[in-house]
Amino acid sequence: MSTETQARDTIFIGKKPLMAYVTSTLIQLANIPTVSIKARGMSIGRAVDVAQIIVRKTEHAGFSIGDIIIDSEALESKDGKMRNVSTIEIVVKRNTA
Amino acid sequence: MSTETQARDTIFIGKKPLMAYVTSTLIQLANIPTVSIKARGMSIGRAVDVAQIIVRKTEHAGFSIGDIIIDSEALESKDGKMRNVSTIEIVVKRNTA
Numbered sequence: 001m002s003t004e005t006q007a008r009d010t011i012f013i014g015k016k017p018l019m020a021y022v023t024s025t026l027i028q029l030a031n032i033p034t035v036s037i038k039a040r041g042m043s044i045g046r047a048v049d050v051a052q053i054i055v056r057k058t059e060h061a062g063f064s065i066g067d068i069i070i071d072s073e074a075l076e077s078k079d080g081k082m083r084n085v086s087t088i089e090i091v092v093k094r095n096t097a
Numbered sequence: 098m099s100t101e102t103q104a105r106d107t108i109f110i111g112k113k114p115l116m117a118y119v120t121s122t123l124i125q126l127a128n129i130p131t132v133s134i135k136a137r138g139m140s141i142g143r144a145v146d147v148a149q150i151i152v153r154k155t156e157h158a159g160f161s162i163g164d165i166i167i168d169s170e171a172l173e174s175k176d177g178k179m180r181n182v183s184t185i186e187i188v189v190k191r192n193t194a
Contacts (some may be wrong), residue, residue, distance in 0.1 A: 021105065023191075030120045039143060042142055042147050044142035045138060045139055045141035045142050045183065048141050048167050048183040048185060049183045051167060052167060052181070054169070056181070065167060068147060068166075068167060069165075070145050070148060070162060070165060070187065072149040084146040084149070086142065086146045086149045087145075088145060090167065
């Protein structure tokens, strides 16, 4: 808990180029066996893209998709109303040899 | 197999208003216990929205999310190149009382 250089186990998908998230996720997976890719709203499709790129490109190195959780969060929009936004969490894990 | 009015067990998410897919899915779920909501590319986020609306709005009637499968498909784009597009399949099921 007090480790300064602790590996993050969650990658949040935003507006950066897709490969930036692929790289971040692969770097984390070099250190820890499972990483969660999280996104909400418009970024959900991109989270699936990131997970698929990792699994496809590393077919032999061996990462695979674990649990996929979908949910929704209440967020306050600019007009002050509460809106529900869908979320996704995709677990990518290193295959055990 | 020869039933003419067979219930479709798959709803493909496209460009219609979100609630059109919610309605279609609920109609199918009145007839059969599980329905798959499928989408690809840009529509993936909308598939998650449809599933979440159904599960949230029918909290007491009782539908829940089953398996979620992500994959990718090779599609030929307009310039003749093959491109991979991500896909999602979300199973929504009637809760057994």
